[in-house]
Amino acid sequence: MNIAFFLGGMASLLLIGLPVAFALGLLAISGMYLFNGGTFSFLQIPIISYKSLDDFTLTALPMYVLMSQVLVVSGVGRDLYEMASRWFRHFPGGLAIATLFCCAIFAAISGSSVATAVTVGAVALPEMTKRGYDKKMVLGLLAAGGTLGILIPPSVPMIIYGSVTGESIGKLFMAGIVPGILLTMAFMIFASWKTRHIKEAPATWQERKEASKRAIWGLILPIVVIGGIYIGIFTPTEAAAIGAMLSILISIFIYKNLTISNIKTIVLSTVKTNAMILMLIVGAMLLGYIMTVLQIPQAITQFAISQNVSPWVIFILINIVLLILGCFLETISILVITLPILYPIITSLGFDPIWFAVVMVVNMELALITPPVGLNLFVLKGLDRTNTIAEIVKGVIPYAIIMLLFIAVLSFFPEIATFVVSDRMK
Numbered sequence: 001m002n003i004a005f006f007l008g009g010m011a012s013l014l015l016i017g018l019p020v021a022f023a024l025g026l027l028a029i030s031g032m033y034l035f036n037g038g039t040f041s042f043l044q045i046p047i048i049s050y051k052s053l054d055d056f057t058l059t060a061l062p063m064y065v066l067m068s069q070v071l072v073v074s075g076v077g078r079d080l081y082e083m084a085s086r087w088f089r090h091f092p093g094g095l096a097i098a099t100l101f102c103c104a105i106f107a108a109i110s111g112s113s114v115a116t117a118v119t120v121g122a123v124a125l126p127e128m129t130k131r132g133y134d135k136k137m138v139l140g141l142l143a144a145g146g147t148l149g150i151l152i153p154p155s156v157p158m159i160i161y162g163s164v165t166g167e168s169i170g171k172l173f174m175a176g177i178v179p180g181i182l183l184t185m186a187f188m189i190f191a192s193w194k195t196r197h198i199k200e201a202p203a204t205w206q207e208r209k210e211a212s213k214r215a216i217w218g219l220i221l222p223i224v225v226i227g228g229i230y231i232g233i234f235t236p237t238e239a240a241a242i243g244a245m246l247s248i249l250i251s252i253f254i255y256k257n258l259t260i261s262n263i264k265t266i267v268l269s270t271v272k273t274n275a276m277i278l279m280l281i282v283g284a285m286l287l288g289y290i291m292t293v294l295q296i297p298q299a300i301t302q303f304a305i306s307q308n309v310s311p312w313v314i315f316i317l318i319n320i321v322l323l324i325l326g327c328f329l330e331t332i333s334i335l336v337i338t339l340p341i342l343y344p345i346i347t348s349l350g351f352d353p354i355w356f357a358v359v360m361v362v363n364m365e366l367a368l369i370t371p372p373v374g375l376n377l378f379v380l381k382g383l384d385r386t387n388t389i390a391e392i393v394k395g396v397i398p399y400a401i402i403m404l405l406f407i408a409v410l411s412f413f414p415e416i417a418t419f420v421v422s423d424r425m426k
Contacts (some may be wrong), residue, residue, distance in 0.1 A: 024283030031290040052285035063240030068110030077119035083215035090202035093195030103145030108222035111154035117146025140395020147365035152180035284336030311349040326367025
């Protein structure tokens, strides 16, 4: 009865177009009133709201968002793309390889899929189509390449995962490195094969040197942020502050394009993004409270464990549910809605929660490119209005298949995600 109320209520509120954060909060308040003492239970609302945001790890969130917004306007993406194109363009499908390489590097700087898709796409789309690359293929490549922004650290979804579950964000960041590199390489191999008929004259060593010199600051940022976390110089939260500060200094003193107008745009975009995410967290924590009081997660966990099936059957079913949700909800919403239920199930079945975080983030990458609500599809549609969403989806299907196969590989070889994780990380 209780489960049906929450599932039916959530579906109804989302179908009428209520924002996810408010749908979660309204459903939680309704549950408190109906099942937990009426209006008296409302006393818990400010307490839970405060506690859900009174988390030191969440201070990393606005810093990483700020860093990505600064880098979008700084010109780092343009220089990274120029460097990559000069180093890779002589290979078959060289610009496709260069674009994905640039996506991976910018992902390691910004932690944002949308920022990666917009920044790299604005430079790569006109350049690749001018060189004879099929536009649908390019749009699909950019949509998929942009998703690397949430797998390669720093990753906003990893921060949310750590905040909701209590897992170490440092370990979560490190777990995403090798899978992020391997998925990038898989994309590169396919893109190179698909465009193997296009090959250009190699750049001179002088041209490569000049491009690398201009792009050096974009390469230094991920080394400082991720390297500092890995060797224990600073925590992920401290790394976020350092990364944001470095991105601002680079924009001021190297690119010299941080104007008053840009600062206003950056600050407003950062505030809007963080407000949206934090409201989702508050709504999810309120809903999580009443569901815990009613012992719904415990009941679902016990039901899953009591079934006479392999834990891998339940794991497959979880992935199917995440795939379906990804067609209708955006990444952060899926995380905050499902984690309070899925995390106890995964840990009770004996799966590594750090490994599962990587699997879940790859599922969230799929959510970014699956219609009808794939965010990266609409981002690329905004860059080129001559193509329909359906045409972009055709271009992205092969990369979605690669992601599904990659989840299978991660399932057979979980060490891909965990072997670089150290116990000393926070």
